[in-house]
Amino acid sequence: MDYEFHWNIVFQNMPELLNGAFVTLHVSVLAMFLGVVIAILLAIAKMNNSKPFCYVATVWVEVARNTPALFQIYMAYFGLGAFGIHLSPYVAVLSALVFINAGYLTETFRGGFQSIPATQYSASKSLGMTSIQAYRYIILPQMLRRIYHPMTNQFVWSILMSSLGILVGMSELSGTTQRLQSLSFRTLEFFIVAAVMYFVITKLVLFTSSLLARRLFKGEI
Amino acid sequence: MIRKLATLVFACAALTSVSATADQLDTVIQRGTLNCGVVLDFPPMGYFDENNEPAGFDVDYCNDLGEVLGVDVNVLNLTWGDRIPSLISGKTDVVIGSTSDTLERAKTVGFTYPYFVFKFQVISHEDKNIDSFEDLKDLKVGAALGTTYETEYLAYADQQGWGRDNYTSFKSENDAFLGLYQGKVDAIISTNTNIATKLRSKEFEEFVAGPYVPNYDDVVGIIAKRDETAWINYLNLFLIHQIRDGNMNKAYNKHFGVDAPADLIQSLRDNK
Amino acid sequence: MNSLFTPLSWSDSGLILTGIWNTIIISVVAIVVGTVLGLIVGFLRAESNKAVNVLFGSVLDVLRSVPLIIQLILFSTFVGAMGNPLAPFVAGSIVLSLYTMAFMSEVFRSGFESVSPSMQIAARSLGMTKWQTIYHIRLPIGLRAVFPSWLGVSLSVIKDSALVSVIGYMELLRTSEQLISRTQQPLEILIGVGIFYFIISYPLSHYGRYVERKMAI
Numbered sequence: 001m002d003y004e005f006h007w008n009i010v011f012q013n014m015p016e017l018l019n020g021a022f023v024t025l026h027v028s029v030l031a032m033f034l035g036v037v038i039a040i041l042l043a044i045a046k047m048n049n050s051k052p053f054c055y056v057a058t059v060w061v062e063v064a065r066n067t068p069a070l071f072q073i074y075m076a077y078f079g080l081g082a083f084g085i086h087l088s089p090y091v092a093v094l095s096a097l098v099f100i101n102a103g104y105l106t107e108t109f110r111g112g113f114q115s116i117p118a119t120q121y122s123a124s125k126s127l128g129m130t131s132i133q134a135y136r137y138i139i140l141p142q143m144l145r146r147i148y149h150p151m152t153n154q155f156v157w158s159i160l161m162s163s164l165g166i167l168v169g170m171s172e173l174s175g176t177t178q179r180l181q182s183l184s185f186r187t188l189e190f191f192i193v194a195a196v197m198y199f200v201i202t203k204l205v206l207f208t209s210s211l212l213a214r215r216l217f218k219g220e221i
Numbered sequence: 222m223i224r225k226l227a228t229l230v231f232a233c234a235a236l237t238s239v240s241a242t243a244d245q246l247d248t249v250i251q252r253g254t255l256n257c258g259v260v261l262d263f264p265p266m267g268y269f270d271e272n273n274e275p276a277g278f279d280v281d282y283c284n285d286l287g288e289v290l291g292v293d294v295n296v297l298n299l300t301w302g303d304r305i306p307s308l309i310s311g312k313t314d315v316v317i318g319s320t321s322d323t324l325e326r327a328k329t330v331g332f333t334y335p336y337f338v339f340k341f342q343v344i345s346h347e348d349k350n351i352d353s354f355e356d357l358k359d360l361k362v363g364a365a366l367g368t369t370y371e372t373e374y375l376a377y378a379d380q381q382g383w384g385r386d387n388y389t390s391f392k393s394e395n396d397a398f399l400g401l402y403q404g405k406v407d408a409i410i411s412t413n414t415n416i417a418t419k420l421r422s423k424e425f426e427e428f429v430a431g432p433y434v435p436n437y438d439d440v441v442g443i444i445a446k447r448d449e450t451a452w453i454n455y456l457n458l459f460l461i462h463q464i465r466d467g468n469m470n471k472a473y474n475k476h477f478g479v480d481a482p483a484d485l486i487q488s489l490r491d492n493k
Numbered sequence: 494m495n496s497l498f499t500p501l502s503w504s505d506s507g508l509i510l511t512g513i514w515n516t517i518i519i520s521v522v523a524i525v526v527g528t529v530l531g532l533i534v535g536f537l538r539a540e541s542n543k544a545v546n547v548l549f550g551s552v553l554d555v556l557r558s559v560p561l562i563i564q565l566i567l568f569s570t571f572v573g574a575m576g577n578p579l580a581p582f583v584a585g586s587i588v589l590s591l592y593t594m595a596f597m598s599e600v601f602r603s604g605f606e607s608v609s610p611s612m613q614i615a616a617r618s619l620g621m622t623k624w625q626t627i628y629h630i631r632l633p634i635g636l637r638a639v640f641p642s643w644l645g646v647s648l649s650v651i652k653d654s655a656l657v658s659v660i661g662y663m664e665l666l667r668t669s670e671q672l673i674s675r676t677q678q679p680l681e682i683l684i685g686v687g688i689f690y691f692i693i694s695y696p697l698s699h700y701g702r703y704v705e706r707k708m709a710i
């Protein structure tokens with residue numbers, strides 16, 4: 001093999017890489033948060049029988065689930081640009097991720113809600129609970145337990161997909177890696193380190209999520 | 222089975238021992254094909270014409286090189302990031318891809334003498350009235366990710382204390398021009414040659430070329446594997462002949478519409 | 494001198510069709526190879542003891558925790574640096590197949606584990622051998638249960654195949670990018686690309702959900 005590894009240049013640029021990793025985490029957390037909020041609204045719209053809302057929600061969900069993430073990001077960046085709507089790379093990636101997260105989570109939430117039999121609600125009412133109490137103590141806790149795992153997966157997925165920011169010049173972990181490697185031509189070294197960083201980030205997220213689950217659900221999930 | 226394997230191993234060993242004495246130059250001639258990497262995302266040096274075929278100054282250089290070597294030419298389309306891996310892996314014998322000859326990069330690959338010199342320039346919509354580099358202060362500026370002009374602009378912006386909030390990176394040169402065309406950014410930094418080519422098209426008729434990046438010439442070389450010195454020697458002589466035999470001027474004229482400027486030729490002769 | 498920008502024309506349809514064909518080919522390769530490998534690994538994981546599982550699990554874990562785009566760049570650069578340059582199609586197929594395998598093996602493992610032990614004991618007590626039990630009971634029942642998830646993974650592979658463009662494979666998205674550069678008409682071209690993926694993915698994902706609902710009843 002003809003390749004000599006030069007690691008010191010990677011260590012010299014560590015602060016920039018860590019900064020990129022921070023942006024990655026940042027955009028994924030924000031995309032998850034906004035995605036959850038919108039997904040709740042869309043799930044309500046889909047279960048509600050008012051036609052226009054249900055229609056919008058269905059189109060959103062189907063487009064988000066049936067087209068590639070890369071396409072969504074290009075669309076948000078250059079597609080909207082053709083209309084004179086100019087998003088920065090960060091906002092373009094963020095909105096594409098929010099769009100997709102919302103699309104997938106809508107179905108998760110709807111499934112989670114529908115999995116709880118309506119009789120439980122009437123049972124709680126007959127025990128003298130108010131509607132709010134019934135939701136707070138009976139319905140929502142069960143629902144949360146069912147959607148917790150899919151939500152964690154969706155979050156990990158957003159972290160990994162935010163790497164597509166490389167294709168619109170965003171300075172997250174992949175974009176920063178790409179810039180640094182083209183300045184020094186040390187492709188392998190920089191991308192190996194980036195891969196390790198992604199791995200560590202995902203593992204940390206999964207670890208935190210299982211700790212949280214243990215507290216929330218007292219071990220039973 | 223074992224005998225077959227053993228034959229294979231011997232064959233491989235024999236081949237490697239032959240190729241250990243044959244250098245890249247021999248390999249190319251014996252193979253009869255030159256694998257020439259070009260970045261086809263950087264008009265007029267490399268791009269796809271209306272038939273979706275590779276064209277441009279760098280592609281012409283590949284063909285000229287193939288001709289003097291007496292071999293067929295296989296032009297490979299590379300991204301900026303592909304250039305080094307393609308060389309190291311042997312996918313390309315040489316990359317004629319407007320590669321800035323920085324000392325940092327020369328730790329990884331071998332450079333020839335310069336074969337072209339770019340100036341970095343600003344292009345913007347004519348309303349923006351950019352006369353000097355200072356006028357970029359409050360404008361949204363873009364450039365292609367990982368290019369030397371990006372580095373130069375950012376260094377300048379940092380030095381002036383402008384911050385990086387107004388700066389946008391693009392994945393490629395084409396994306397940067399598309400962003401400018403759409404109005405995502407007010408101005409982009411690119412090479413004078415690329416800008417001059419774009420300005421001749423109908424799409425960019427409302428745009429104007431602005432000031433040059435102060436005190437900077439982008440000197441680019443052909444790259445090959447770092448340890449292939451004999452091959453790099455040959456490529457150096459090839460570059461000298463390109464100027465002497467008039468091929469350089471011919472390619473320049475074809476892609477820029479005018480003769481190569483005397484100062485460009487002189488600086489290439491001086492190997493600056 | 495050639496003009497730089499030319500509008501989209503009928504002569505580009507050949508290029509677009511090549512892009513579509515390349516997308517289909519690499520997706521099919523990845524799904525087929527990924528399914529076969531995933532079936533084997535999933536079965537081994539469901540069958541084997543803890544040590545083997547940990548070993549398999551950690552390799553698959555890496556494939557699932559590093560972005561596909563990074564895996565593609567790393568793999569194609571790495572094999573190149575080792576002196577075995579691979580064509581973009583080959584390198585892309587290998588990475589995409591292994592990536593698919595990582596997800597498929599989980600799907601199949603859960604399928605095999607869903608077949609209750611008592612059913613297997615019942616089969617054995619009817620005089621079936623171990624392999625007969627696997628072949629007649631665990632495989633058919635386990636596989637049927639996971640069909641919707643299998644379809645889900647396959648659809649995401651078709652969509653993820655767009656990423657192979659980063660190592661230079663001329664699939665649909667990279668083809669369209671080249672056309673966008675030449676025509677400066679991103680919107681029309683991108684919408685066309687979106688419609689293509691949608692037409693493939695939408696009916697299949699509906700079918701998957703239909704099967705899932707039918708099985709739930």
